[in-house]
Amino acid sequence: MNYDDARRQFPVLEHIAYLNAGTNGPIAQSTHDAIVEATERDVRDGRSGKAYIERMLELRDDARRRFADLLGVDPAHIAIVESTTRGCATVLAGLGLTSENEVITTDQEHFGLTGPLFATGARIVMVDADEDALLAAITPRTRLIATSHVLWTSGRRLDIHRLKRESGLPVLIDGAQSAGAIPVDVGEIDYYTVSAQKWLCAPDPSGALYVRDPESTRVKTPSYFAQESYELTGEFVPKASAARFDGGWVGVPALSGVVAALATHPPWRYERSAEMAARCAELLAPHAEVVTPPGHSNLVSFRPAGEPDALVASLHERGVVVRELPGRGLVRASCGWWTNEDDLRRLAEGVATAGPGPGRGLAP
Numbered sequence: 001m002n003y004d005d006a007r008r009q010f011p012v013l014e015h016i017a018y019l020n021a022g023t024n025g026p027i028a029q030s031t032h033d034a035i036v037e038a039t040e041r042d043v044r045d046g047r048s049g050k051a052y053i054e055r056m057l058e059l060r061d062d063a064r065r066r067f068a069d070l071l072g073v074d075p076a077h078i079a080i081v082e083s084t085t086r087g088c089a090t091v092l093a094g095l096g097l098t099s100e101n102e103v104i105t106t107d108q109e110h111f112g113l114t115g116p117l118f119a120t121g122a123r124i125v126m127v128d129a130d131e132d133a134l135l136a137a138i139t140p141r142t143r144l145i146a147t148s149h150v151l152w153t154s155g156r157r158l159d160i161h162r163l164k165r166e167s168g169l170p171v172l173i174d175g176a177q178s179a180g181a182i183p184v185d186v187g188e189i190d191y192y193t194v195s196a197q198k199w200l201c202a203p204d205p206s207g208a209l210y211v212r213d214p215e216s217t218r219v220k221t222p223s224y225f226a227q228e229s230y231e232l233t234g235e236f237v238p239k240a241s242a243a244r245f246d247g248g249w250v251g252v253p254a255l256s257g258v259v260a261a262l263a264t265h266p267p268w269r270y271e272r273s274a275e276m277a278a279r280c281a282e283l284l285a286p287h288a289e290v291v292t293p294p295g296h297s298n299l300v301s302f303r304p305a306g307e308p309d310a311l312v313a314s315l316h317e318r319g320v321v322v323r324e325l326p327g328r329g330l331v332r333a334s335c336g337w338w339t340n341e342d343d344l345r346r347l348a349e350g351v352a353t354a355g356p357g358p359g360r361g362l363a364p
Contacts, residue, residue: 001266003266003272006266006338007338007340009028009029009264009338010026010029010201010338012026013026013343015319016319016320016321017320017321017342017343017344017346017347018321019280019334019335019339019343019347020321020322020323020333020334021199021201021298021334021336022177022199022299022323022332022334023198023334024197024198025197025198025199025202025336026201026336026338027201027203027261028201028260028261028264030260030263031201031202031203031260031261031264032257034253034256034257034259035253035254035257035260036253038253038256039253041252042251042252042253047252052252056251056252056255059252059255060246060250061075063258063259063262064078064080066262066263067080067194067196067208067262070180070194070262071179071184071186071192071194071210072184072185073186073210075241076214076240076242076243077210077211077212077241077242078209078243079208079209079211079242079245079246079247080207080208080225080246080247081193081207081208081245081247082205082206082207082247083112083206084110084113084174084175084193084207085111085112085113085115085116086205086207086209086247087191087193087207087208087209088113088117088146088172088174088193090209090220091209091211091217091245092116092117092120092146092172093120093220094219094245095143095144095170095217095218097120097122097144098121098122099122099123100141101122101143102123102125102139102141102142103120103122103123103124103125103142103143103146104134104137104142104144104145104147105125105127105145105147106126106129106133106134106147106148106151107126107127107129108129108148108151108152108153108154108156109146109147109151109152109174110148110152112174112176113146113147113148113172113174117146122143125137129147129154129156131158131159131163134147134167135163135166135167142167142169143169144169144170144171145164145167145169145171146171146172146173146174147160147171147173147174148173148175148176148177148178149175149178149179149192150177150178150182150296150297150299152177152325152332153301153325153328153330153332154291154301155177155291155292155296155298155299155300155332156293156296157178157182157293160173161185161188161189164188164189164190165188171189171190171191172190172193173189173191173192173193175192175194175195176193176194177198177199177297177299178297179192179193179194179195179199179200180196180198180200180265181199181273181297181298181336182270182273183270186210188212189212190211190212190213190216191210191211192209192210193207193208193210194207194209196258196261196262199336200261200262201261201265202257202261203254203257203258206258209242209245210242211242214240214241214245217245222236222238223246223247224249225239225243225246225247225248226238226239226244227244265337266337269336272337273335273336273337273339276298276335276336276337276344277292277297277298277299277300277335278294280300280339280344280347280348281294281300283344283345283348284300284333284347284348284351286352287305287351287352288302288303289302289303291303298334299332299333299334300334300335301325301330301331301333302330302332302333302351303329304351304354306354308324308325308330311324311331311350311351311354312324312331314350315350315351315354318346318350319346320343320346320347320350322334322347
């Protein structure tokens, strides 16, 4: 599939410069069609019966295999969950942390990680978003390092393998801004979460959780799909694989959409995305302070001359979709493989004309 054909999969791109996959990716026509077809089948034939359940389970297994391919792992290490937040919460609940334990994280994390961290009751040690700072904070009480692969704020990519190698501790990675956006090698990482509705352009809620050693973590929030067998008392035998951490029921339409979405991405997606992110930073540099380090991710966060919320609203009126990062004075553009030069020039033109003083526009 060439670039033009691949981009045409997303109808929204015909009229909007959609630069917000870091929140929700664009929906492909094939994804829409798969959801609608499955929903119409539910309306026509109902949502019960052996064939219906078998179809649902087949779709779960198909999605599990596709998430495994994305991370380069065996499907036995993948749980189907509703979101990164659910994945983080599942792991943290299963570690049995107490007030005697410490968990090290950064001051740039999303609530999807920090909320579940706080709920553990452990002492949360928050440091600068830097590998040296994370490693320097380790004490004998430290049980876990929990951080993002790509920070949702600055777009900086952390060296997660260095954290694992030099700490020797369990490492939980929030992969919301990395999985599907950049190549991911989980290697020796213990836990890695995936938000499918973002860079993978799947319907929401949808996601996955990688668990390196399923036996190392207790099942504290079991769904029906967690058990191999159970008694009337509720006592159960968990599945041998990471499926023991599966979240609850996901309907056939949503699962059909996830499977379709995971099939839309071309083999050259990572190279193209990186190229577009670099070009975005280049076009924005004369008009705003770009804070994302070059080559780190597909996010381009920048500090505009004016108010971020006003700029986001102004850009929206021009058909350019980006987002403000509340409380940080930043605006964030997300550059996918589907992004083109026109999208980026529309963004840069809008930033240039919204700045203080008369807008100069862009050079041809």
